[in-house]
Amino acid sequence: MRISTAQYYETTAANYQRNFNNAIATSAEASSMQRINTAADDPIGAGRLLKLGQQSAALDQYSTNIDNTKSSLSLQETTLTSIGTALQRAKEIALSASSGNATDADRKAYAAELGQLQQQVVGLMNSKDSNGNYLFSGSKTDTPPYAQNSDGTYTYTGDQTSINLAIGDGQSMATNTTGWDAFQQSINTSRTQVSMTSPAVDDGRVVLSNGEVGSSTTYNAKFASGQPYTVSFVSSTQLKITDASGNDVTAEATQGGVVSNTNNSSQTVSFRGIDMNLNINLKSGDTNPDAAIAGHSFQLTAKPDTFNTARSPGNTSTAVITGSTVTDPVAYNNAFPAGGAVLKFTSATNFDLYAAPVTSDSRPVSSGTMVGGNATAAGVTFAVGGTPAAGDQFTAQSNNHQTQNVLDTLGQMVTAMSVPIDNDPLAKQKFQASIDSGLNNLTSATDQLGTAISSIGARGATLDDQTTTNQSLSLANTTTQSSIRDSDPAEVMTRLTLQQTMLQAAQLAFSKITSLGLFNKI
Template structure:
């Protein structure tokens, strides 16, 4: 086979250029010790490096999420601890006010300090983080979680939504603690009431407290289904309890309904999970059986109450001044449990909707205003008392029911403050009622502290999960870095050996080319 001189030159130049480019690439690799610079260097390795880079970026994001979540949870825990400290002081104040020697002036001073604690707790509940977001509002981070109503009670304005951040593959953790979980679900131990039904005028000789729930399981299983109960005092040492159907259930009361009249102060009658404080106040010359027998009380769960808030866009000045259940059957059947909207279609007609109202909402109840004074509107078994003038068309009121199963600590403190401000010096019955109110408040403060403890425990558990996952992410990060290095980085010894070989081959090619090109007939002339 014959090869022309031009063809030989062209082929040799191409081979030399290719080998020279390889040597240059190897020289660059020796300088950077990076084997894969482009996908062409190693298509499979480049694809794997892309995947590893994405994993590394995700690990960085996870670590950033862990860091920010730890900071947020730490702030929440510190705030909850501060609230717990304030509640401990509130307990001390309640015990001091109820020590039996405090005067009305002392109790007013205690009430003033308790009012300051209430405002301190409110401020802590409405705390913000460094970004200006409210800590305990759930996903409604721009809304203060608690606000005061016109009747002095407090409403939770946040939601129950947890804000989750990913901290690992398929693993996320809640970065927030909602006010619903930390404060709003505090079990209310004072959710029963005892109302004297006879005699018509209270003579003060028999004082029965509203009661405290001492066993929630027994209360839920037995008490609620049998109410309302009638407590009848048969004599100076025996009472009788009948349920709503008239069945005698006295055997379920402590000591089968027996009590003492000789040591009648601060006796406790336990019935179906409820502790009732009983005080017998005999007067000189009283015949015990004569003055005690015939007293009767109705014992039941506290009826639902309602908080009604007028819409800021209402055209009229009408307000809802009061509300009460007047038809229990209709209320239980129709009133929206998640809140309602009372909307007036005119000055005399209205509709009640389940909240929130949408374009396709249908009223659950409708009716007409009954002229007063005071004027009233009854919807779904609830009668609303109107004041401040006649309502106008399109006036709306947001109505939220409270079944008293739970009670936030702000309301507990408010009730204790009100009780401390009532004069009781020289009034035995009033003192006994005050003692019952303080016992109730202390029990609910303890319940609130327990709820805080549960929230702090949840924060601690999430913090431990963050620490564990952080360790896992660090291990994954080290493995990722090592794997990327094994794919991307070069072995210095192998690169230098290859570079030396390629340089030697170039030198050999140059020498061979010069020798071959010197061969020819002209060299023989």
């Protein structure tokens, strides 16, 4: 086989170039100690490295999210703990104010301190983080969670949305605690009310408190279906309870309605989950206790729903809603929006009621015309002061008294402590019932607060566990990337030496062979 000189030169040059390129690539590999510097070095390995790099970036983001979540939860836990400390002090104040040694002046001082605690608590509830976001407003981080109403009560203006961050593959965690979960769902034990029906003028002989929910299960199952109840005293030692249909349900009361007529003594009457304080106060000259007490009667009912109303800042008129009352319970239960309503006037007298919030495609749930300054919609009558203008809007949020935030509880206790009761046994008995109610609601609020803190602790433990998992995954990721990408130093140096030697040998062989031409023999 003959090989021409041109072919020889071309073949030798191509082989030399290929070996030179291999040596250059190996030299670059020796410099970086990485086997794959471009996708062409190992397409399959480069693809695996790309996926591993994406996983590594995700793990880094998970680590950042976990650190941010821990920081946020720590601030929330510290704030909630401070609120718990304030509530404990409020309990101590209430117990001191209701002691037999406290005077009106003492209670006035206690009321002032309790008012300061209330402001401290609302300040903590409206706390912000380092970025200026409210801690307990849910997703409405630019809105303070609690706002004071015109009547001194407080309304939660945040939402119930959790802000979640990814902390692992397919796993996320709420970074926030909403005010709804931490404060707004405290069970209200004061859900009933008692009003005297006979005699027409209270003679102070029988004092029956509004009652406290002692058993929510029994209350929910039995109380509502039979109200309103009539509690009447047959004698000084026996009471009778009848339901709305006139059925005698006294057997469900403590001791079948038997009470003590010991003068000025406090006793508890339990009925269908409600515990009521009873005081019989006989007067001098009451030689026949039965005759003095018989005929006293009371009506016992659940507290009716109330409403927090507010005018829209954009209203052009000065009209306001001065009162709201349920006038048609059936229509109210069937039609009034549970999440709040917006009363919108289309003229000075015509109006529509919408479910909040109102959007471009909202449809009214009720419409009507004002009569005598009253606008009745969905079973609720709104008393309107002034003349509305077309386009005026008013918000209305119902309160069924099943729950009560602790700010309102503290406000009610401040009011109770501010009323003089010295030398007035009847007022003292009513004051004690108010304080007992407040203490029960403080306990309920503290329990909910504890649940929120426990939730933060549980999330913190989950974050610690996930951190350990992510670190293990990150270590495995790094090891796998290294096994695919990194080179064996000994193998690389041996290969580089071999390739350099082959280049030198090729150069020498080329030189020798080219010297074998006939022209070199002339």
